[in-house]
Amino acid sequence: MFYIHCPYCDEYRDEEEFHPKGQAHIARPEDPESCTDDQWGAYLFFRDNPRGIHHELWVHAIGCRKFFNITRNSASYEILETYRMGEQPRFSAEHPEGKSVETVAAEKVAAEAGMVAGQEGVKA
Amino acid sequence: MQRYSGFGLAKHALSHHENWQRQWRNPTPKKKYDVIVVGGGGHGLATAYYLAKNHGITNVAVLEKGWLGGGNTARNTTIVRSNYLWDEAARLYDHSLDLWKGLSQDLNYNVMFSQRGVMNLGHTLQDMRDIQRRVHANRLNGVDSEVITPDQIKEIVPVIDTSKRARYPILGASWQKSAGVARHDAVAWGYARAADALGVDILQNTEVTGFKIRDGQVYGVHTNRGDIESKTIGCVTAGNSGVVAKMAGLTLPLESHPLQALVSEPLKPVLDTVVMSNHVHGYISQSDKGDLVIGAGINGYLGYGQRGSYTTVEHTLQAIVEMFPIFSRVRMNRQWGGIVDTCADACPILSKTKVKGLFFNCGWGTGGFKATPGSGHVFAASLAKGEMHPIAAPFSIDRFNTGALIDEHGAAGVAH
Numbered sequence: 001m002f003y004i005h006c007p008y009c010d011e012y013r014d015e016e017e018f019h020p021k022g023q024a025h026i027a028r029p030e031d032p033e034s035c036t037d038d039q040w041g042a043y044l045f046f047r048d049n050p051r052g053i054h055h056e057l058w059v060h061a062i063g064c065r066k067f068f069n070i071t072r073n074s075a076s077y078e079i080l081e082t083y084r085m086g087e088q089p090r091f092s093a094e095h096p097e098g099k100s101v102e103t104v105a106a107e108k109v110a111a112e113a114g115m116v117a118g119q120e121g122v123k124a
Numbered sequence: 125m126q127r128y129s130g131f132g133l134a135k136h137a138l139s140h141h142e143n144w145q146r147q148w149r150n151p152t153p154k155k156k157y158d159v160i161v162v163g164g165g166g167h168g169l170a171t172a173y174y175l176a177k178n179h180g181i182t183n184v185a186v187l188e189k190g191w192l193g194g195g196n197t198a199r200n201t202t203i204v205r206s207n208y209l210w211d212e213a214a215r216l217y218d219h220s221l222d223l224w225k226g227l228s229q230d231l232n233y234n235v236m237f238s239q240r241g242v243m244n245l246g247h248t249l250q251d252m253r254d255i256q257r258r259v260h261a262n263r264l265n266g267v268d269s270e271v272i273t274p275d276q277i278k279e280i281v282p283v284i285d286t287s288k289r290a291r292y293p294i295l296g297a298s299w300q301k302s303a304g305v306a307r308h309d310a311v312a313w314g315y316a317r318a319a320d321a322l323g324v325d326i327l328q329n330t331e332v333t334g335f336k337i338r339d340g341q342v343y344g345v346h347t348n349r350g351d352i353e354s355k356t357i358g359c360v361t362a363g364n365s366g367v368v369a370k371m372a373g374l375t376l377p378l379e380s381h382p383l384q385a386l387v388s389e390p391l392k393p394v395l396d397t398v399v400m401s402n403h404v405h406g407y408i409s410q411s412d413k414g415d416l417v418i419g420a421g422i423n424g425y426l427g428y429g430q431r432g433s434y435t436t437v438e439h440t441l442q443a444i445v446e447m448f449p450i451f452s453r454v455r456m457n458r459q460w461g462g463i464v465d466t467c468a469d470a471c472p473i474l475s476k477t478k479v480k481g482l483f484f485n486c487g488w489g490t491g492g493f494k495a496t497p498g499s500g501h502v503f504a505a506s507l508a509k510g511e512m513h514p515i516a517a518p519f520s521i522d523r524f525n526t527g528a529l530i531d532e533h534g535a536a537g538v539a540h
Contacts, residue, residue, distance in 0.1 A: 001433045001434050001435065002433070015433060015435065016435055019424060020423075020424040020425035020426075022379070023379075023426075037525045037526060037527075038525050040525075041377075041524045041525035041526075041527075042375075042525075044468070044524070045377035045467075045468050045524040046375045046376065046377045046524065047366075047375070047376075047377065047378065047379055048366075048375070049366030049367075049376070049378055049379055049380055049426065050366070050367075050370075051364070051366075051367045051380075051428045054426055056425065056426065072425075074380075074426045074427055074428050074429075075428045075429060076429070077427065077429050
């Protein structure tokens with residue numbers, strides 16, 4: 001039985017209020033029409049299914065009805081963090097101890113800068 | 125192998141049952157085998173048995189990280205049926221049901237297969253339409269199946285509430301008379317004993333930690349008891365298939381979820397068939413020992429913990445009490461969870477992989493026990509020939525890329 005912190009309501013609520021929706025951070029292919037069968041099959045059906053740290057999508061179904069992410073250990077069931085859509089996790093299989101808040105923030109800035117620099121017509 | 129018989133029982137009684145032969149050996153691993161089966165559950169042991177018996181391949185090892193049949197084989201609700209909607213699935217499960225009928229004799233081991241019938245209840249008009257469609261499809265495939273009315277249900281199961289006052293009144297059911305239950309542990313032990321007698325090495329406490337792959341061809345495994353070589357390896361690892369596949373650099377279209385079951389205190393005989401309800405979601409039978417065996421739904425989240433949540437159990441018992449008000453004061457004795465590997469189309473994967481010589485038999489999800497003999501039979505044929513058996517061929521992993529899914533979700537009778 002989970003006691004889950006909804007990052008939007010900013011409250012701990014019972015598992016009954018939530019629904020799990022599978023693996024998080026699955027990006028829909030930019031141009032589905034040009035996908036091969038292998039790429040499209042991988043997007044639809046193939047999953048990490050790890051025994052250990054897993055990022056998953058949940059919805060606060062009978063609460064605020066918003067989607068958010070949970071980082072959870074699929075063997076011990078320990079919830080390491082919950083975070084909003086669009087945010088990046090602190091904990092991962094590579095960083096089981098968790099990255100610091102500053103590192104995550106710095107990475108976000110760097111990623112956004114990279115996206116801007118990658119746009120056409122922008123000089124670095 | 126000492127054969128079991130009534131005479132043998134009487135003979136051993138004279139020596140106070142102290143001289144029974146061990147059911148299987150505890151061998152040390154050889155360096156090399158013709159075939160390695162990873163996973164010593166019912167399906168893995170059945171695979172090894174049919175490899176030895178039907179294909180003469182006896183230089184086989186079954187590698188099990190724990191003890192035999194300690195996973196889902198020991199954790200299911202022992203229901204055996206074959207009333208699936210689609211031709212491919214009906215063929216697979218009915219092939220299995222045929223093998224169940226002669227299994228005790230074949231293995232010389234009493235698997236207590238009892239064809240006491242299974243009914244899948246309908247509570248809405250749409251349920252009844254789906255049931256009729258499935259029953260018609262079953263009959264076209266030669267699977268015994270019929271639609272029965274609430275009066276007929278009441279005649280078969282007098283303790284069920286078929287009145288109109290229920291929140292979800294029972295409108296009818298599909299009824300497969302040849303379906304039933306079996307003793308799950310005996311299935312694993314019977315296959316292990318028969319396979320061992322044919323020369324198969326059953327290696328318990330032997331965990332696979334990696335695969336040896338060269339130029340896209342598998343040639344062995346790393347284990348906690350040293351490396352073992354083989355150019356044909358079948359992985360039958362149920363809930364852990366994703367973890368095992370990862371060791372070979374593969375991803376599978378699977379998610380592992382906890383599925384729970386529970387048993388009550390033993391009661392006098394009250395229910396001599398299996399009742400399943402998709403709509404209110406619960407299924408129940410009574411074991412020979414007298415406990416009510418009740419199956420719950422899966423938890424929606426990924427989990428390897430072999431336990432589920434209390435709310436799922438509560439929902440299931442609400443459904444059971446709704447159908448059987450007489451059970452409302454029965455006390456539950458034990459509750460447990462197993463890890464089921466579910467596919468998007470609720471059908472198994474029996475398939476080759478991108479790695480030559482490496483086969484997977486997984487994805488049975490919530491309904492693997494009933495398929496144990498059939499799964500082992502066709503998987504053994506596939507490993508022996510290097511090509512998938514015709515009954516197994518539609519269950520290739522490629523279907524998730526080609527789109528040729530076999531969508532048994534609504535048809536499986538229970539909506540996991």
